[in-house]
Amino acid sequence: MADATLLNQIKDFSNRADPYPLYARLRQTPVSRQNDVGPETESPKDEAQGVWVAASHDAILRLQNDPRISVETTPPTKRPSTGNPVTDYLVNPIKNRITDRHQPFLFRDPPAHDLLRAATVHQFTPTRVQAMRARSEKLVGEMLDRKLGSREIDVVADLAYPLPVAVICELFGVPEGDEASFHDWSSQLATAVEPGVVVSEETRIENARIFDAISDYLADLVAEKRRRPRNDLLSGLANHATPDGYRMGDLDLISTAILILVAGHETAVNLISNAWLTLMRHPDELERLRADPGRAPRVVEEVMRYDPPVQLVSRKTLSAIDIAGTTIPEGEALVLMLAAGNRDPAAFTDPDRFDPDRSGTRHLGFGGGLHYCVGAPLGRFEAEAALTALARRLQAPRLIEDPPPYRRPATLRGPECLRVAVERIL
Ligand code: HEM
Numbered sequence: 108m109a110d111a112t113l114l115n116q117i118k119d120f121s122n123r124a125d126p127y128p129l130y131a132r133l134r135q136t137p138v139s140r141q142n143d144v145g146p147e148t149e150s151p152k153d154e155a156q157g158v159w160v161a162a163s164h165d166a167i168l169r170l171q172n173d174p175r176i177s178v179e180t181t182p183p184t185k186r187p188s189t190g191n192p193v194t195d196y197l198v199n200p201i202k203n204r205i206t207d208r209h210q211p212f213l214f215r216d217p218p219a220h221d222l223l224r225a226a227t228v229h230q231f232t233p234t235r236v237q238a239m240r241a242r243s244e245k246l247v248g249e250m251l252d253r254k255l256g257s258r259e260i261d262v263v264a265d266l267a268y269p270l271p272v273a274v275i276c277e278l279f280g281v282p283e284g285d286e287a288s289f290h291d292w293s294s295q296l297a298t299a300v301e302p303g304v305v306v307s308e309e310t311r312i313e314n315a316r317i318f319d320a321i322s323d324y325l326a327d328l329v330a331e332k333r334r335r336p337r338n339d340l341l342s343g344l345a346n347h348a349t350p351d352g353y354r355m356g357d358l359d360l361i362s363t364a365i366l367i368l369v370a371g372h373e374t375a376v377n378l379i380s381n382a383w384l385t386l387m388r389h390p391d392e393l394e395r396l397r398a399d400p401g402r403a404p405r406v407v408e409e410v411m412r413y414d415p416p417v418q419l420v421s422r423k424t425l426s427a428i429d430i431a432g433t434t435i436p437e438g439e440a441l442v443l444m445l446a447a448g449n450r451d452p453a454a455f456t457d458p459d460r461f462d463p464d465r466s467g468t469r470h471l472g473f474g475g476g477l478h479y480c481v482g483a484p485l486g487r488f489e490a491e492a493a494l495t496a497l498a499r500r501l502q503a504p505r506l507i508e509d510p511p512p513y514r515r516p517a518t519l520r521g522p523e524c525l526r527v528a529v530e531r532i533l
Contacts, residue, residue, distance in 0.1 A: 114141035114160055114442070118517045124510035126418070126517070127459070130162065130447035137163035137431040143440075158440040159424075162447040164454035164471065166431050170443055171476040176422045177216050178478065209358040211366035213478060220477060222353050227363055228481060229350075230343040236484050239274055243492035246273050251500050254532050259507070262497065262525040267379035268294075270489055271372045279328065279364065280339030292321045296365075297373050318365075325361045371482045377416030377521030378407070378486055379493045384525060385410055386494065387506045389461050397498040403491040405463040410490075412470035413461050418446040418520045420474060445471040446520075503530040 116122055117129050133139070143158040161167050170176055212223035250266050260266075272293045273286070281289050295317045329345050336342040341364060348354040355363065386393040386406070396402050422441045427434055435441065450458040454468045473480035480486070497504075507526040514523045 112142065113139075114143055114158065118143075120513075120515060123513040123515075123517065123520065126446070126520075127450060130444065130450060133160065133162040133444060134447050134451060137161065137166045138433050138435065158442055159435050160442045160444055161430075162444045162451075163431065164448040164451035164468070167443045167445065167448040167471055168475065169430060170422070170428070170441065171420075171471075171474065171478075173428060173476075175424060175426045175428050176441065177425050178214050178220075178422060179210075179216050209362045211362045211369075213366055213370065217477065223355065223359060223363060224477075224481065225351070226344065226349050226353055226355050227367075230340045230347070231481060231485075232343075235278070235340060236488075239277065239485055240488040240492070242277055243270065243274060243489045244496070246270055247492045247496045251496055251532060257532060258529060260501070260527050260529060260532065262383045262527055263376065263380050263522060264524060266493055266497070267376045267383075267525075270379070270493060271375035272368075274375075274485065274489060275368055275371055278339060278367075279341045280332070280337050281328070285324075288324075292317065292324070293368060293372055296321055296369060321365065321368075322361050325364045326357065329357060329360050329364075367482070370480075371485065373519050373521075374416045374482075375486050375489050377519060378410065378490045380522045380525050381414040381416060381520075382407060382410040382490055382494055383497060383527075384506075384511065384522060385414055385461055386498070387504065387527070388509070392461065392463060393498060393504075396494065400495040400499070402463060403495050404487065406494060407487050407490045408470070409461060409463040409465065411472035412449045412455070415446050415449060415470070415472035416519060416521060417472065417474070419444045419518055420478075443471075445474070500533040501527065501529045502533060504528070 113129060113133050117126050117133070122129060138159060138161050140157055141160050161170050212220045212227070215223070247266065247270060250269060254260050254265055269290065272290050275281075275293075276286050276289055328341065332339075332342040332345040336346045341360075344355060344360055344363065386396065392406065396406055420443050422443065424435050424437055424439050424441060426437045448454070448471045452458050455465070473483045473486075505528045507528055511522040511525050514521055
């Protein structure tokens with residue numbers, strides 16, 4: 108075992124603000140077997156288990172494109188357990204609405220994954236996604252207008268958190284009157300699906316209720332879209348088949364909508380917050396962005412490498428895999444440490460330097476292979492809109508706390524709040 112405690116140190120909350128030195132140590136063995144005490148629990152820890160960790164850029168790239176790895180989780184045999192809240196809900200639902208067969212496609216292997224993903228991608232049309240750029244800019248403008256006259260802004264609560272849900276409401280064609288409840292559910296859902304936390308029976312039931320509320324609402328919304336189709340993505344998914352003639356059934360539609368909501372919310376929150384934090388720590392880059400908003404795509408792309416919102420993804424091996432001089436046996440849990448691969452000196456020159464002008468190797472921040480992020484262009488637009496507006500409108504911004512307080516998860520990593528003092532908001 109390379110270093111039995113590194114993964115646990117990475118998961119330890121006290122290292123949340125800066126896990127990068129630990130990633131560097133992890134990378135010394137590109138693929139290692141680590142002792143894992145398991146997810147954080149509300150009760151005492153289970154026994155330690157072994158997990159394989161890929162930390163080099165090359166090993167991650169190979170593994171995420173390898174057909175011998177799987178995302179499907181075996182349903183847990185005992186309650187309460189599982190670090191996967193979706194599985195938790197599906198295995199122990201209050202209502203038996205969605206079954207194991209309707210897991211969101213992020214947790215499914217081919218061929219089911221490919222059908223569901225193709226139907227979804229088919230509806231992320233360039234026109235629809237492009238329309239979200241202007242919409243994001245408008246929403247960001249309105250959110251900052253609400254802060255006019257303030258000397259302080261919390262970039263997470265005032266902007267990064269509400270923006271992605273507002274964009275998803277638009278994408279789904281959620282009626283204006285329902286938007287407030289949709290925002291509430293989305294934040295409850297975010298807490299309910301916080302990765303890597305095994306919860307008590309009481310919390311599990313509460314989480315299942317949240318899933319019920321949101322899936323009931325989405326079932327009604329889907330029915331409405333079938334009756335009166337509009338121009339939104341959900342209407343498209345509900346009413347149009349792919350060129351191959353495949354159309355989703357109701358339960359798959361609901362679980363896909365939940366997936367888009369979950370996958371497109373916390374990730375985008377963290378991208379905007381991590382990006383603003385990085386810019387505040389690199390005032391010369393902030394100044395360059397203020398002077399030239401055209402630099403926003405470069406800045407966002409470099410943040411996706413330098414401090415990615417999704418730090419790791421989980422898999423298991425379907426058969427033995429020889430990689431980086433070692434053999435991962437069949438049926439083993441595997442972690443692809445994306446954030447470690449993104450700072451690999453074998454792939455990036457001077458990897459610990461934040462440099463929006465770098466070119467060449469691609470980062471791993473949106474994943475890769477079959478499960479490469481469906482919403483990547485949308486996430487980029489949202490972050491670009493947020494950063495350019497913040498750079499332009501916040502006069503003399505100063506971080507009130509550095510490092511800021513972080514949210515618990517090690518997987519979806521980002522600040523809990525990001526308080527910035529300003530002379531003025533324009
Ligand atoms: C998948 C990151 C935004 C929808 C993924 C994956 C990553 C990721 C790393 C792969 C997960 C895995 O392999 O296990 C991000 C980041 C975002 C972002 C950093 C920052 C803004 C979005 C948005 C949406 C979205 C805005 C939709 C509105 C999805 C979906 C998948 C996915 C549906 C599953 C793809 C599949 O399983 O085939 N994302 N994402 N993401 N993302 Fe994103």
